[in-house]
Amino acid sequence: MTSPDFTVRNIERLADLFPQVITESKNAEGEVTLAVDFDLLRQELSDHVVEGPQERYRLDWPGKRAAAFAANAPIAKTLRPVHEESVNFDTTKNLFIEGDNLNALKLLQESYLGKVKLIYIDPPYNTGNDFVYNDNFAETSSEYLARSSQVTPSGERLTANTESNGRFHSNWLSMMYSRLKLARTLLSDDGVIAISIDDKEAARLGxxxxxxxxxxxRVAQVVVQANKGGRDYLPLAQTHEYLVIYGRTDGAGIYDLPRDTSALPxxxxxxxxxxxELxxxxxxxHRGNRPNLxxxxxxxxxxxxEHGYSAVSLEPRSGYGIETVPRNSQGEESCWRWGRDRASDAIQVGDPRKSQLVARQVRTGSWNVYEKHRPTTQKAKTIWDETEVRTEAGTREVRAMFGAPVFDHPKPLDLLKKLISIxxxxxxxxxxxxxxxxxxxHAVMELNHLDGGRRQFISVQLDEACETGSVAAQHGFRxxxxxxxxxxxxxxxxxGVLREGEDVGFRSLRVDNSNKSDVLRAADDIEQRELSSLEPSILAGRSxxxxxxxxxxxxxxxxTLAIVREDVDGHExxxxxxxxxxxxxxxxxxxAVVRQIAERGPLRTVFRDxxxxxDAARINAEQVFREISPATEVRTI
Structure with a gap:
């Protein structure tokens, strides 16, 4: 009952590619395990004899290895449902997870591996303000805060990760590295990750x-005009942030935006x-290598x-006395974009209003041929400066919903809807x-409502307390x-009114300790008289x-699979x-319960051990499934 050990998985993958680099080692408990001979692996990945460490271009910082290890290390955690905080729990396809996102990303690895099309994050910008992500799983949050000097001995919170800290950039990079490493594996082959960031860490993030x-x-680094007036406390009034976009593979799925054709001239x-221009x-x-054009x-x-465009023909006719061929700006012979047959289909001889190809004289006195282009989509550009994408728009949206600014600097919905659309x-x-x-x-909900989509969302948020006296705390938010x-x-x-099947619900889940108790004991440590008093392996109070x-x-x-609760012979x-x-x-x-479940022929079934x-009763249950539903995979916990 732990998340997968990604170190073991990575070693198994390397073993498939380079079996000669796999060796055996002993772990801390003295057990023999598989390990990687890194000297041999370096040799396998080199085209020359490797005799020692080689200098190479890369981003490095103190704690990078520990961050990579933190991403791979298994955790004894689980996700517990919180029905009272959910909306349409049994039928919704959306998730809201409360807890440390590093834990959540590990727990989601098996269920959502390669399934997420877009990951968007607005992480801490590392501006010297407080951010707390407890990546040491052997200590409590309070111990972590005290160890990292984020609280005074009396428990008062201090500002974390100031620029005077010698590991100012390293701490932020380590926090991001382990999470992004796990996030990449969740993306589909055409998946995209987009990250909002400012100048402080943009270069290192890239x-x-x-x-x-x-x-x-790398797909793009979009400049977003977050504040038209600019932050005037800087030497230059900074008006922008970045949206850094990367793809899971070089075939990242980026799509055009719909275009308002009424704005065409x-x-x-x-x-x-x-x-x-045709x-x-x-x-x-040119004519030499494209003679058919x-x-x-x-x-x-x-x-x-009425716009001054003239009628054209592919054949000389009465009144059609001007001949033109494609030439570039230097007057050299070029070529058209279309072949002759396609051009013929587009021409309505004698009526330039109905024809899809027309001509016009340019300032040099020559004539150009034009296609009447009616685009329904357009590519998104790398500068987003619409009024709706500014941070102030997000602030207005939150204020309108809650009647007060309960959250600082929320991203505006139109910014996110544009990102989700492309x-x-x-x-x-x-x-x-x-x-x-x-x-x-919220943007996913609104976009689905607008275009009839069925996109699902997974939101993860740390259970970070609202500051005492803050607007959020005053409005009752913990x-x-x-x-x-x-x-x-x-x-x-x-x-308002929803279409049939439109999903505005979410399952609220919380990261918590595993449902399993630590009951492992060596046989020699247990006396006969203690057997009847041993605690069950499942924690008390778990539903x-x-x-x-x-x-x-x-x-x-x-x-998010649909869940139905039933009563079978008095059992839930x-x-x-x-x-x-x-x-x-x-x-x-x-x-009787075992038989009734087996008769339904489920793909999988599970009971408490x-x-x-x-043991005889459990073996008999397995025999029932072998006889009635042999394809069912049966497990106990």
């Missing part, structure tokens, strides 16, 4: 992402259009439309593991996660819902996704 995603993974009987502007293409047009200068399809999963006030999930959940409830209500979500994680199943039974999994966590199980009164 280098880190180059390492994790490869140079080919010209119009004819068909509708709005823009005049687009000449091919690629200097590598070189031919003549004939122009009638007296037959024009990087997802209607069925995509969108993740934000620095969820804050829930802006990303943590930032509380603000996020309430915002999503309000956002769903504000959409069937708690155990169900542990099982979903262990089996690598998505955490969970049916997940139409009997893809049937779980019964009653503390005692009768043969201590629900069977003896």
């Amino acid at each position: 280098q880190m992402l180059d390492e994790l995603f490869g140079n080919d993974g 010209l119009v004819d009987e068909t509708g709005p259009y823009e005049a687009r 000449r091919n502007r690629n200097p590598k293409f 070189f031919y003549s047009f004939y122009i009638n200068p007296d037959l024009t439309d 990087s997802t399809v209607p069925e995509s999963i969108v993740m934000d593991f620095f969820a804050g006030s829930g802006s990303t999930a 943590t930032i996660a509380d603000i996020g959940r309430e915002r999503l409830r309000k956002a769903g209500d504000a959409l 069937g819902d708690d155990l169900l979500f542990q099982v979903l994680l262990d089996w690598g199943l998505e955490l 039974v969970f049916s997940v996704e139409d009997d893809a999994l049937i779980a019964c966590f009653a503390e005692s199980v009768t043969p 201590d629900a069977f009164e003896s």
Whole structure:
């Protein structure tokens, strides 16, 4: 009942590629385990004899190895459902997870490996203000705060990670590195990660992402005008932030934005259009290597439309006395973008209003041929300066929802909707593991409502306390996660009438310790008289819902599968996704319950191990499934 050990998995992958570099070693308990001979591995990855450490270009900092280890190390954690904080718990496909995002990313690895289309995060910008992410799993948060000098002996909070700290950049890089390393594995092959950042760490973030995603993974660095007036306390009034975008592979899925055709400058009987030159502007293409794209047009200068564009023909006709061929700006023979047959289909001889190809004289006196271009989409540009993407828009949105600015500097919805539009399809999963006030999930809801999409969101937010006396605390919010959940409830209500199947709910889950007690003991340490007093392996107070979500994680199943609660012979039974999994966590199980579940033929089924009164009873249950439903995978916990 721990998350996977990614070090072991990585060694197994290396063993498939380079079996000669795998050796044996002893761990701290003296057990023999597989290990990697790194000298041999370096040799396998080199085209020359490696005799010692080699200098190479890379981003390095104190703590980088520890951050990589933290990403791989397994944890004894689970996700526990919180029904009272959820909306439409049993049917929704959305998740809101409260807890440290490093833990959450580890727990989601099996269930969402390679399934997330877009990850957007707005992490701490490392401006010298406080950020707390406890990556030492052997200590409590209070111990961590004290050790890292973030609280005084009396418990008062101090400002963390100031620039006077010798590890100012290193601490931030280590915090980000382990999380981004895990986030990459969740992305689909065409998945995209987008990160908001400012100048303080933009350069180092880019280098880190180059390492994790490869140079080919860089998609763009978008400049976002976050504050038109600028931050005037700086030497130059800074008006911008960045949106750094990387792809899981070099085939990252980035899509065009829909275009408002009513804004096109010209119009004819068909509708709005823009005049687009037919000449091919690629200097590598010309008559010599594209002879099929070189031919003549004939122009009638007296037959024009209301915009001054003239009729054209591919054949010399009466009135069509001007011949033109494609030439570049130096007057050399070039070529057209279209072949002759396509051009013929687009021409309406004698009526430039109906024709899709027209001509016009330019200032040099020569004539150009134009296509009436009617684009329905357009590429997003690398500067986003619309009024709606500024930070002040996000502040207004939160103030309107709560009646007060309960969260500082929330990202505006239009910024996130634009990002989601260019990087997802209607069925995509969108993740934000620095969820804050829930802006990303809110944007997913609104965009689905606008375009009929069925995108799902996964939001992860640390259970960070609202500062005493803050606006949020005055409005009754205990943590930032509380603000996020309430915002999503309000956002769903504000959409009004929903279409059939539209999902504005979310399952609220909380990162917590594993459901399993630490009951491991050596046989020699147990006396006969103690056997009857041994505690059960499952923690007291853990419900069937708690155990169900542990099982979903262990089996690598998505955490949004439909759940139906049933009564079978007086026992609570969970049916997940139409009997893809049937779980019964009653503390005692009768043969009748086992048989009724087996008769339904589930793909998987699970019981509590201590629900069977003896080993013989458990073996009999397994025999029932072998006889009635042999394809069912049976487990106990």
